[in-house]
Amino acid sequence: MHKTDKSPITAVASDLDSRGLSISIVVYRPHVALLNETLASISAAYEALRHTRNNIPLAIYLVDNGGLQERDVADSLRLLTQSGATCQLIRGHGNVGYGRGHNLAIEETGSRYHLILNPDIDMDRDALVKAFEFFDANPVAGLITPRIDDDQEGIQYLCRRYPTVFDLFVRGFLPGRFQRWFSQRLGRYEMRDLVNERDVLWDPPIVSGCFMMFRADLLRRLSGFDPRYFLYFEDYDLSMRTHKVTRVAYVPSVRAFHHGGGAARKGSAHIRMFAASAFKFFNRFGWKWL
Structure with a gap:
């Protein structure tokens, strides 16, 4: 059983009505500076949202899978609670x-919308405002994914076509100088022919788990992530299942900044987890080799 910390800086979320937004962030031995930047960006985006949505409620769920020192995020969580959000650790x-x-x-949540967010994502100040506007204007949309920029302030192509085993190997493990040999192939996998900084793209087959904003009733209907994936491909799996119940949209007016990295740069343990999760994914949805 998990337990819920109820210290002064992490007031328990309660009575979040059906208008509200909830955000979950899972951390394991987090990079403290990046996590605090993420929380600060949420605070700024929430402030902008409250001005347009009549003090809409927000609940933050910070899920500690290990290694989080509460004192390291105390100031950030206090800022969020002072702005009217509730924070649950x-x-x-x-x-x-x-x-x-x-x-x-x-x-835990009973909100109208739920945002799955990585602890290395910074949102633009108007990201939540734009997301709510899009949901209001497009009732057929159940999941949106934003435009995400990288450390060089260039767009990251995080929408995907259905992968082949070869695509994953090239993108995840080949050095950059060799990846150039397969640039056309990787560009197709990353949907570079369709994804841009201006146009909404409907129904990309797979979207990144670093920022997935759902209509929460649909997410609960899907029972969230498949727990059989420990790490990697859980977002691929959830994307594929989401298409069965609703439409998915890439919305570039919703903007965020990502500091993440690839599995091959994180050591052999991550490579093994990547391979194990890929095996589960292809076994479930079908193998494509080349």
Whole structure:
């Protein structure tokens, strides 16, 4: 069983009505500076949202899979609570993996929208405003993914066509100088022919789990992430299942900044987890080799 920390800086979220937004962030031995930047960006985006949505409620679920020192985020959480958000720290369950960690939060919330967010994402100040506007204007949309920029302030192509095993190997493990040999192939996999900084793209097959904003009733209907994935491909799996119940949209007016990295740069343990999750994904949805 997990336990919920109820210290003064992490007031328990309650009575979040059906207008509201909830956000879950799963951390494991987090990069403290990046996590605080993420929380600061949420605070700024929430302030902008409240001005347009009549003080809409926000609940933050910070899920500690291990290694989080509460004092390291105390000031950021205090700023959020002072702005009117409620913050709940979920801990004591151990390192259950990325998807299961988010599911602990998804099970708690009764909000109208739920945002799955990485601890290395900074949102633009108007990101939540634009997301709500898009949902209002497009009732058929159940999941949106934003335009995400990288450390060089260039767009990251995080929408995907259905992968082949070869695509994943080239993108994840070949050095950059060799990836250039397959640039056309990778460009197609990353949907570079369709994704841009201006146009909404409907129904990209796969979107990144670093920022997935759902109509929460649909997310609960899907039971969140498949807990069989410890790390990697849980977002691919959830994307594929989401298409069965609603439409997905890439919305470039919703903007964020990502500091993340690839599995091959994180050591052999991550490579093994990547391979194990890829095997689960292809076994479920079908193998494509080349």
